[in-house]
Amino acid sequence: MKNEMREKIKDFYENQKFARITRKVADDWDELSRGYIVDFSNDFVVIQECDDFRLLGFNILLIKDFKQIRHNNNDKYYDKIMLLENEKKNIGIKTxxxxxxxxxxxxxxxxxxxxxxxxxxxxxxxxxxxxxxxxxxxxxxxxxxxxxxxxxxxxxxxxxxxxxxxxxxxxxxxxxxxxxxxxxxxxxxxxxxx
Structure with missing residues (x-):
């Protein structure tokens, strides 16, 4: 499962796919993160957060908390709008x-x-x-x-x-x-x- 998740992370990073990440932060508590993966290591991911078709700041998240990374038809269409709005050209981390x-x-x-x-x-x-x-x-x-x-x-x-x-x-x-x-x-x- 760990290797499979890392392969997905690598794919999302290399192909600049819009990601909807479900994270388990407690036994009965999940959190959602949305945006583009701009860096990663064995244990961490940096995601450039996205909301209302705008790029926001950067979040550092623990991979061990990841339950799912989604890129379904809804996410693909969101990604297409980001491209059409010229937002994707600004993806990337400077720090x-x-x-x-x-x-x-x-x-x-x-x-x-x-x-x-x-x-x-x-x-x-x-x-x-x-x-x-x-x-x-x-x-x-x-x-x-x-x-x-x-x-x-x-x-x-x-x-x-x-x-x-x-x-x-x-x-x-x-x-x-x-x-x-x-x-x-x-x-x-x-x-x-x-």
Missing amino acids: KVDLTDWKSIFQSLRKNKKNVVVECENPEIDSFTIGPIKRISDKSVFIQYFNATGFLDEKPTKIEFKNITKIMFDDRYVDIFSKYTRERKKKKTTANNV
Whole structure:
């Protein structure tokens, strides 16, 4: 099954086929990803996400979570529209990411100064962490999360690699929001407050 899935991934990559990927992120929980496979390794795939006939950012996904990669008549027609709308000419990744393991992935993204979204889509964890990569250890990454008003947390959020199901980068949402992050103003201490 693993070799068969890797052969499919290679075919989708080489032939720029629009992919609808069903991923199992928990025992009774599936997630869908749609787009074009732009890079892959033994364990990971980079997909350029697609929605409403537009290319979006990039997602890094674990191959072990893949249940199915579909390219049926619906997907073929979507692919044809993407071609007719001249969107397919923009398929491709500019940021080189070392897809050896989670640690090398985060090191590559940090080296390229990429802010990321790290998701743990398992409903028992269900976390969405957006921000710059501050530190990487052998088993986890530390992201300086920023909230919906752009304020950065003082301390980075620790995320264990074993819980990660998806990383997003070079996405319009991440890139634009990242330009407007801000530090919380520190309260001045006075003699009366001490």
